[in-house]
Amino acid sequence: MHRRIVALLAGTAVALTACGGVQGGSAARDAAGFPTKPVELTVPSSAGGSSDLIGRAVARAVEKPLGTSVPVVNKPGANGAVGGKEVLGSSPDGHRLVMLFKSLMSITPLAVDDPDAIRFDQMTVVAPLTVEDYVLVVPAASPHRTVADLVGAGRLSYGTTGAGTGSQLAQALLFGAAKVDATDVPFDGGAPTITALLGSQVDAAVIQIAEAAPQVDAGALRPLAVFSEARIPFLKDVPTAKELGYDVVVDQRRFLAAPAGLAPEALATLQKAVATAQQDPRYTEFLEKNYISPWTDPADQVIPHLEAAKKGYADVIAASGITFKES
Template sequence: MQHPFPRRGLLAGIAAVPSLAALAACEVQGGSDAADAEFPTRAVDFMVPFDAGGSGDLVSRAVAKAAEEPLGESLAVTNKPGANGAVGLKELLAGKADGYTISLAVKSLFAITPLVVDDPEAVVITDLRIVTTLTNEGYVLVVHADSPYNTLADLLAAPHVNYATTGVGTGSQLSAGLLFGVAGVDATDVPYDGGAPAVTALLGKEVDAVSASLAETMPQIEAGELRPLTWFSEERSIFLNEVPTAIESGFPDVVVDQRRFIVVPADTPDEVVGVLTLAFEEARDSGEYGQFLQDNFMERWEVDGMEAEAHLAEATEQYSALLESSNVELGTAS
């Protein structure tokens, strides 16, 4: 399996190359097409396999904008939602592995979705190559500001709860489903195709609660439209420090997060991946992108591809064991 370049290793390997342009113009080795050496010579399509307005869409647009200058070409962002990102990634894999189409991908598709979705043609991480990692985002459980449930204990005492999720096989579904399942609450999950429509459903009082990222909920929390009840990470959020974790509320195993990263097909040439990796690493270091993360309540996740793949494998085992030991069954899809 090919792995992306850690920053230090890549920089050491091209120490004599003064710029991205020079890297792109260098002689291609190993029989690759000569066009690879000139990459990129035109705009790169950046696929976001989620609806516009959600956390994944927001971070993709921010990092794409920051990467255009170091890449030397524009990055055109398009939304192709469906199946927690699987629809878009399958389209990516059906195209050319030339670097001119890249995509956002998320941890939950590889670590959670296989636990609840029966898809014999599922996208697996070995089909892809991680160009760069981006963010680590926790989930917060919120209710409408007009809800009679003022605390998590109030909500867990309800006779029945309808909770929105950002889709089947997502961290949104797993976090809330585990909480209600372990607590013995009669609860029904209502899947939506992304965070934006799920939060909209809660604002419209179509459901009782939703577990979503801070980027998708914090504006409404700050506006007094949503009430946060619990946080699904090991420690309290630096952005919502007054909100207790599920661990503090007596649910030590309900810890779920989302990680976002950029991928290309696994057989994309090394030279092309190298150019993309350097461009996005420079983008991550930009002040504009850093300000975006702060403004949208996102934390950085910046590791190399091998470490990222190891994290996905460990998370899959952890979540699988947790569902089995807790006897919680999530809504499934096939």
């Protein structure tokens, strides 16, 4: 008797499966008309960091022009490779986007061997988003007031926001050029790096300006140098590394990407919505308040920029003779 019921149910299952498609889940296939459901934005780093905040600001601004909700999903791991791979490996229906960063595409490959790293041909670039700059900071209690002080101190340890990040690259190049015996200590993102720095666990660290700003304002951290081409308005008394004689220019850029093969109509819809979102006064105010500049290049210039940066960094590393790759 029981068996018959089970068989009956199983029969119904087969019948129902034959007539209807499965909705929802991680592999929703229904792509007719876009968007047909919420568009999920994966931020491949932990909640609370600058990537997360930018992701949430974009998501909030893009909801209205896109006409659907845009939930943000945090998927941290391996500098963004984990979340990036997951989204880029999903079906290209436009309902899953990922915010990727320059460091993952241009710096990580120079530092970490990953035979399975994200490739440019796996993605459709939806839109460039932001440019952020890095600053070298020391704790307020540190005796060092200038970069010259710091590199003259002999052996030191420096915090980075992870292996293969701009934070690591900038310091490896700087301390490499200054021929200091310096050890990098990778942390998982900006917040733990700042924590370690505030507690003087490391002598110095390079973090993004937005992350450093509240601490610099409060006098808890002292900025020594920035890694942009020109001085930063917020830190106009802080010299660039270039002025100090170190040819180190490193920035972080973020962009939205979807899996390769995204339908042109869906891409156009998304790009239009993001363009509108970037004019949203709350979004622009958010960027200003956090010392973030918009990345104004057209979408098709994103990949060439990243490729050029990767080559440029590789050349500098080769020329400086430092060993950047995890030895």
